[in-house]
Amino acid sequence: MPELPEVEIVRRGLSSHITGAVCTGVDVIDERILRRHGAPAAPHLDGAQFARSLIGHRINAVNRRGKFLWMPLADDVLAPRRIPQPQQTVALVAHLGMSGQLLLRDCAAQMHGPVSPHMSSFDSQGDAVLGVQSRDVQHGNAISDEFSADSSSRVALALAGPHVRARLHLVRADGRAIELSFVDQRIFGRLSLETLADDGRGRLVPGSVAVIAPDPLEPVFDDDAVVACMRRSRASVKALLLNQRLISGVGNIYADESLWRARIYWARAGRSIATRTLHRLLAAVREVFAQSLDQGGTSFDSLYVNVNGESGYFSRSLNAYGREGRPCLRCGTLIRRERFGSRSSYYCPRCQRKYSLSS
């Protein structure tokens, strides 16, 4: 499943391929991808609204914090007369959840000539000539379909392939047409449109990102402050690592890997661990991230595929996660698994002592 390094790999791929591209069409194949996380009945755009808000906008950049990706959109090229509201910049926000993938595909058909800021291929009503398609496959009904004559939900689903939940049609500045598909088997991933606001640290972020802390790869991440916070807490060090309001981007896999690397038992309370050791833990988190990034992202269950559809390779580098009963690669002791809430923690009982030794 995608964690921070995988998301960063996706970000790099997207950034190099679609920065500056204009959205010319949107297919929402399964509206559940548009729901908000958490709140069951939280308001969200329906597929048609989502498509309408996206079409005609230019993707200005691809940013990341933790496991969140967001793409700030340039002023509406369909309504250039509208007064720009710099404080109200909207971004397309994506979270891959457990099984999400963002896949790019070059379209055979290319547009003629470069895309200008005032594309003639859009009409004055703001509708893209390429069409707005939004379907709810669960009900088999086309919500809005300008090509209803030659397309049906069944056709759309067949064209989409398995687990494609949404698709953006993009045209780059060089005129090349590209499809960006959001594929997600388990539908834990999310797509949303959110306005950007200052996060209090001088960075413009979407609302859903404003509530989480910086990730360890950001320059603003403050090791001393985070360690101090951990030293004050009675919570387990693993719970602290997974607390997105303290550190973002660390998931279950990399938490176990980092703890193994720093030789810390997962259930020890933060306040029971020496300041020096906690600094070592943060360093270990970065090392594990860096190692994963070097290898181009990880995949141990083949659900994760990078932006071009290639699988990552990091699975072989896991030292603790998923290795119950197999020898620790440092000391040979068998890796154990313990329940951590409703999930698992893997650790080496020899390298990661429950109580710190004299050191």
Place this chain on the structure above:
DNA sequence: CCTCAAACCTGGAAGC
């Protein structure tokens, strides 16, 4: 403050 569990999903694995 902290922990746990539920809800959201699917499909593979395990149990019968």
Place this chain on the structure above:
DNA sequence: TGCTTCCAGGTTTGAG
């Protein structure tokens, strides 16, 4: 073989 149940994961929310 075929059915049912369980489980995994990230995130948010709410109860205790």
